[in-house]
Amino acid sequence: MTAPVRVLLADDEHLIRGALAALLGLEDDLVVVAEAASGPEALAMARAHRPDVAVLDLQMPGADGVKVATSLRTELPACRTMIVTGHGRPGHLKRALAAGVRGFVPKTVSAQRLAEIIRTVHAGNRYVDPELAADAISAGDSPLTAREAEVLELAVDGAPIAEIAERASLSPGTVRNYLSSAASKLGAENRHTAARLARERGWV
């Protein structure tokens, strides 16, 4: 028998993390060597314990799963990373894959399924949830230019144009132009729906 797969678990929801650790620990060939409740903590634990596979929640305080994966890629190239997420937005998957993440699964899978996927990832293969993959493909690439996306991001909380212009160090007129262009590309009637759409698709 080969050595067990050393797993790092990072999730800010203690309930899930603890339960998951217990369940995965039941598998003979998996061993949870570290747990973390935040992005920075996950990095620290990874440095200390050098796991084979890091299972990261997408939404964590400090740094999200993709950011952690990016850091791990350079710091611990031998460590495979995978993302577990509650509500997967298409753009996240794309960002994750770009960050070298090898597995991307929703929290609706079972623990057994997760264990299988951990093995798959550890073996050097990739796994992406079919449904999330389909969403990502149908969402396609962002049609927005860099500034359009930047300005749109400042518009997500409903701020007036004057405030957006100030925060972006741009002329109010320029901001209106970018927002108008972005809304048009997204088929939205105004910047607020445009911002919501872009966020849903992971483009901001």
Add this chain to the structure above:
Amino acid sequence: MTAPVRVLLADDEHLIRGALAALLGLEDDLVVVAEAASGPEALAMARAHRPDVAVLDLQMPGADGVKVATSLRTELPACRTMIVTGHGRPGHLKRALAAGVRGFVPKTVSAQRLAEIIRTVHAGNRYVDPELAADAISAGDSPLTAREAEVLELAVDGAPIAEIAERASLSPGTVRNYLSSAASKLGAENRHTAARLARERGWV
């Protein structure tokens, strides 16, 4: 020894639900008699298995935890209900308590803690996470009238006033008045930020 507490688990995230069921099953005095992945399913399982305590996720497809709790209150008065939630918004807690929910905890607690709380609830006592309670108190009551809240809810996705008016069967002018009034009460500069604020505080 007394009979074990019969627990219903409802959470759409299979990973969590399964792991939780396994962990709670380790407690001698708790037994998970049913699991559900959606609101309607939770109701059906409750009718079929008549649990002592129903542990409900707040966000589920079909009907959220509070709605399920409301139905359970009339259908199975003997069944205590409690809500488990990832990100607790103040208004949810209020709604939950109004629905007769006896426990309200975030997913950041440990499984052991949850087991204790299940026992507390089963004994007829209440438990509310202190931090969530503090948030709810500081958020206070909604200053919005019924129609203001109703119209504001239709504004959350950034729809133009004409569409809101149509969906609410109101005159556009009336809609503008309500939104203006609501935004003023919430200290927001426009209806979009007002809608966001109201949602954050659980007032819509």
Add this chain to the structure above:
DNA sequence: GCCGGCCGATGACATTTGTCATCGGCAACC
């Protein structure tokens, strides 16, 4: 070198939205 695309800006214009005053109807409460 020319062209196309993005950036940043301005001006003009129509539309949408926010704000205010005001009205009539209705229900609750004193």
Add this chain to the structure above:
DNA sequence: GGTTGCCGATGACAAATGTCATCGGCCGGC
């Protein structure tokens, strides 16, 4: 019976926003 508050509406006005044309500068590709 009078007062108060919410509902639904209208009109008027100011401000914010969306839309369009246009400009100059810059960079990359052909």
